[in-house]
Amino acid sequence: MTQTDRYDNALSTQSDDARQSYVAGVDGVLGATYGTVQAFERAVLVDPGFALGHVGLARAHMMSGDMAAARIALRQAETLRGGLSERELAHIDLFGLLLSGQASQCRAAVREHVLSYPRDAMVAQLCTNVFGLIGFSGHAGREAELLAFTNALLPHYGRDWWMMSMHALSLCETGQINAATELMDQALDLNPVNANGSHFKAHALYEAGQTQTGMSYLADWLVGYDARAVLHGHLSWHLALWALQTGDTERMWQIIDDAVAPGAAQGLPINVLTDTASILYRAELAGVDVPDERWRQISAYAGRFFSETGQSFADIHAALAHAMAGDADRLAHVIATAKGPVRDLVEPVARGWHAIAEQDWQRALNDLTPVMASHERLGGSRAQRDLLELAYLNILLKLGHTDEARRLVRSRRPVLTAQAPVAGLDQGI
Numbered sequence: 001m002t003q004t005d006r007y008d009n010a011l012s013t014q015s016d017d018a019r020q021s022y023v024a025g026v027d028g029v030l031g032a033t034y035g036t037v038q039a040f041e042r043a044v045l046v047d048p049g050f051a052l053g054h055v056g057l058a059r060a061h062m063m064s065g066d067m068a069a070a071r072i073a074l075r076q077a078e079t080l081r082g083g084l085s086e087r088e089l090a091h092i093d094l095f096g097l098l099l100s101g102q103a104s105q106c107r108a109a110v111r112e113h114v115l116s117y118p119r120d121a122m123v124a125q126l127c128t129n130v131f132g133l134i135g136f137s138g139h140a141g142r143e144a145e146l147l148a149f150t151n152a153l154l155p156h157y158g159r160d161w162w163m164m165s166m167h168a169l170s171l172c173e174t175g176q177i178n179a180a181t182e183l184m185d186q187a188l189d190l191n192p193v194n195a196n197g198s199h200f201k202a203h204a205l206y207e208a209g210q211t212q213t214g215m216s217y218l219a220d221w222l223v224g225y226d227a228r229a230v231l232h233g234h235l236s237w238h239l240a241l242w243a244l245q246t247g248d249t250e251r252m253w254q255i256i257d258d259a260v261a262p263g264a265a266q267g268l269p270i271n272v273l274t275d276t277a278s279i280l281y282r283a284e285l286a287g288v289d290v291p292d293e294r295w296r297q298i299s300a301y302a303g304r305f306f307s308e309t310g311q312s313f314a315d316i317h318a319a320l321a322h323a324m325a326g327d328a329d330r331l332a333h334v335i336a337t338a339k340g341p342v343r344d345l346v347e348p349v350a351r352g353w354h355a356i357a358e359q360d361w362q363r364a365l366n367d368l369t370p371v372m373a374s375h376e377r378l379g380g381s382r383a384q385r386d387l388l389e390l391a392y393l394n395i396l397l398k399l400g401h402t403d404e405a406r407r408l409v410r411s412r413r414p415v416l417t418a419q420a421p422v423a424g425l426d427q428g429i
């Protein structure tokens, strides 16, 4: 009997058990829950000839940061090409492109694939979400591009919790907060354990300035979320950020030390680096004393996991860590070797962090001013890129440009006007 996945795509396995495990694995990938590796492992244990089970396993390994295991799983899938459908063959090719770092080719191939197979969620998910192939494309207008992508797919999915949550995310990141919240609540009603759903419900609450509501919502939701799951560290970062915003510094440090910083977080290195560097600097901006040792720790982590440049969002956070830790050599390396589609912005941001660390505020202003209008290209969510907005705001305050600082926050990030945690802003406004 022909098996199908949850989206009615035919699967080349005869085993109902393998199919069930595959569907569980796919749902785990789509909902960012823990246990996806185990689910796909069960699928291929039951049916070792199930090619998409091996591809799914490769994807699950990628999401847990184990690229070596992902390569082994994908090689196994390669040996099973005979008899596969065109759609299934495309999975092997597409995830091969992803695993070999050919992001732009993979993005183009996903776009092409979903024209024929719009309900192939396992492929479509590569281009959705903030950390997806569109999110990290470096394109100007990539937030609108993501909205167009999910908007085109949405009608094909009916009331599917995953697709609804992805479109809600796209709405949130283009400033449609009410519509995002309404759709996300519906998606979470259908599947309350979808971490991509709770994540961007938290974003919508952040964008709406609902700090207390956001804190209690996310703290409650996190109780049932496995600390080994891919978004645990990042969701904890959101919570730490809100603790900072409410002035609860003790709670902020506790969350960082329990779930965000190197050695505590179990997520992907890009989250550990960007979340830790970000919360440390945002704490400094708020006037919190950040021990030098914390900067040295995250700088060393960046040096270990991101010794070479090329991932712009990681690169700007690595540069921040190196600048604040006083590691001139590593910082110079980021500046000298910045590469990839956003290298033109990585370099001035890295120079800006250097100037900030040296408290040369005029130089910092000169470095960051040309970046502010287009920092969307660097990647990350709006909440994450508030790191740059608030750093820039602080530079203006340091230089005595109080009126300009006031106009800046009101025009660019009005939600932060009343609650931007930047020391000195209250007096300025």
Ligand SMILES: [Fe+2]
Residues within 6 Å of the ligand: 199, 203, 234, 238, 381, 383
């Ligand atoms: Fe986030």
